[in-house]
Structures are given as C-alpha cells and as structure tokens.
Amino acid sequence: xxxxxxxxxxxxxxxxxxxxxxxxxxxxxxxxxxxxxxxxxxxxxxxxxxxxxxxxxxxxxxxxxxxxxxxxxxxxxxxxxxxxxxxxxxxxxxxxxxxxxxxxxxxxxxxxxxx
Amino acid sequence: xxxxxxxxxxxxxxxxxxxxxxxxxxxxxxxxxxxxxxxxxxxxxxxxxxxxxxxxxxxxxxxxxxxxxxxxxxxxxxxxxxxxxxxxxxxxxxxxxxxxxxxxxxxxxxxxx
Numbered sequence: 748x749x750x751x752x753x754x755x756x757x758x759x760x761x762x763x764x765x766x767x768x769x770x771x772x773x774x775x776x777x778x779x780x781x782x783x784x785x786x787x788x789x790x791x792x793x794x795x796x797x798x799x800x801x802x803x804x805x806x807x808x809x810x811x812x813x814x815x816x817x818x819x820x821x822x823x824x825x826x827x828x829x830x831x832x833x834x835x836x837x838x839x840x841x842x843x844x845x846x847x848x849x850x851x852x853x854x855x856x857x858x859x860x861x862x
Numbered sequence: 863x864x865x866x867x868x869x870x871x872x873x874x875x876x877x878x879x880x881x882x883x884x885x886x887x888x889x890x891x892x893x894x895x896x897x898x899x900x901x902x903x904x905x906x907x908x909x910x911x912x913x914x915x916x917x918x919x920x921x922x923x924x925x926x927x928x929x930x931x932x933x934x935x936x937x938x939x940x941x942x943x944x945x946x947x948x949x950x951x952x953x954x955x956x957x958x959x960x961x962x963x964x965x966x967x968x969x970x971x972x973x974x975x
Contacts, residue, residue, distance in 0.1 A: 751905070753905075778961060780961070780962070780963075782963075787871075787967065787968075788967055788968075789866075789951050789953070789965030789966050789967050789968050790906065790951070790963070790965050791965070792962040792963065792964070795961055795962060797961075802961075803961070803962060805962075838905055838906070840905075842961075844961075850896060850908040850911060851908070851963060852908065853898075853905030853906045853907070854905050855903070855904055855905045856904075856905050
C-alpha cells in the first residue's frame with residue numbers, strides 16, 4: 748500500500764494524559780501536513796513540514812501540541828495534558844511539493860476521544 | 863472567520879440527475895481550489911481542482927466552475943450515481959496561506975437509486 752498511513756486509527760485516553768500519533772506519508776512526498784477535524788466541520792490546518800523542517804504552525808495550535816518529522820520521513824504529533832476539547836479526528840496528508848497548491852493526499856486519520 | 867463556506871449542509875438527488883455543490887470564499891488571495899470527497903471513517907480523497915487562471919475544469923463526470931468576480935465555485939456531477947453519496951469538501955489555497963488548505967464545512971450528498 749503506497750498511501751498515507753496513520754497509527755493508531757483510534758485512541759481513547761483519560762484527560763491529562765499524553766498521546767502520540769504517527770503518520771507515514773507517501774514515500775516520494777516531501778511535504779507533510781497535520782489537520783484536525785471535528786464533527787460537522789471541515790479539516791482545520793495544524794502544521795506543515797517540508798522535509799524535516801516545520802515551516803508553518805497554526806496560531807490556533809496550543810503549546811500542548813508538538814509535531815516532529817525527523818529525517819524528513821514519518822511524522823509524530825504529540826498532545827500533552829489532553830483535554831476533552833482535544834477530542835477530534837487528526838488527519839495527516841502529504842504532497843509532492845514543487846507546485847503551489849498541489850493536491851494533498853490524506854490518510855484515514857486517528858480518532859481521539861478524551862474522557 | 864470562515865473564509866471558505868459551503869452553505870448547504872446536505873443535498874439529495876436522484877440517480878442519473880445532476881448534482882451541483884456550491885462553495886463561496888472571501889479571501890481574494892486564494893488562487894487554487896480543490897474538491898475532496900469523504901466517506902465515513904476514511905480520510906478525504908482528492909477529486910478535482912482548478913487554478914484561478916481558469917474558469918472550468920472537467921474530469922469525466924466531474925466539472926468544477928470558478929467565478930472569480932463572485933468568489934464562487936461549484937462542482938457538477940453528471941450523471942450522479944449512488945456511489946457518489948459522501949461528504950464533499952471545498953478547499954482553497956493561495957500565496958498568503960502558504961501550502962495550507964482552508965476547507966469549507968462540507969456538504970453531505972445523497973444520491974438515491
């Protein structure tokens with residue numbers, strides 16, 4: 748399978764715990780994005796990597812959120828001290844870059860439930 | 863501030879007829895527009911896109927129209943099929959937004975057999 752892969756698919760955690768999600772992009776894609784989607788809304792941009800460099804981060808992103816992309820391959824998104832408002836679908840996407848606005852290919856997402 | 867808006871939360875059409883999904887945007891710096899389709903429990907799947915230098919782009923049963931003066935785009939699906947039933951998201955990007963996509967709220971399309 749050469750698509751974007753996310754792990755885990757589902758995560759239930761208690762409020763205050765830390766969680767980490769992983770994304771494996773399409774192998775030849777150098778751009779990687781994280782989005783968050785809540786019920787009834789479209790995906791909301793969180794952050795973006797070009798290779799290993801984090802080039803953009805949403806102003807809405809709390810300091811409790813951190814993302815990495817070591818070696819420009821897979822990426823991780825960590826949420827510290829989770830809150831109930833963090834419950835959402837977390838989507839990863841990748842694109843080949845080089846052409847502005849090129850289509851992003853999404854993974855199946857990680858659904859987080861904070862109880 | 864909702865820069866991309868899909869005013870119709872849902873749309874129902876008969877199989878074989880045309881489906882028209884609409885999208886409005888407010889940011890005049892957007893210059894690239896995309897439509898994604900999403901089935902339950904799956905990530906969005908890219909469908910079709912259009913650059914602001916064009917007013918129409920066609921791919922099989924799917925056509926996207928762009929009216930820059932009205933800041934409006936639409937997706938036409940002809941003929942509609944039951945397998946087209948999904949949530950459709952409009953998205954936009956531009957110079958000032960970098961590589962990020964700004965999405966609308968989505969429209970649930972139901973195609974009845």
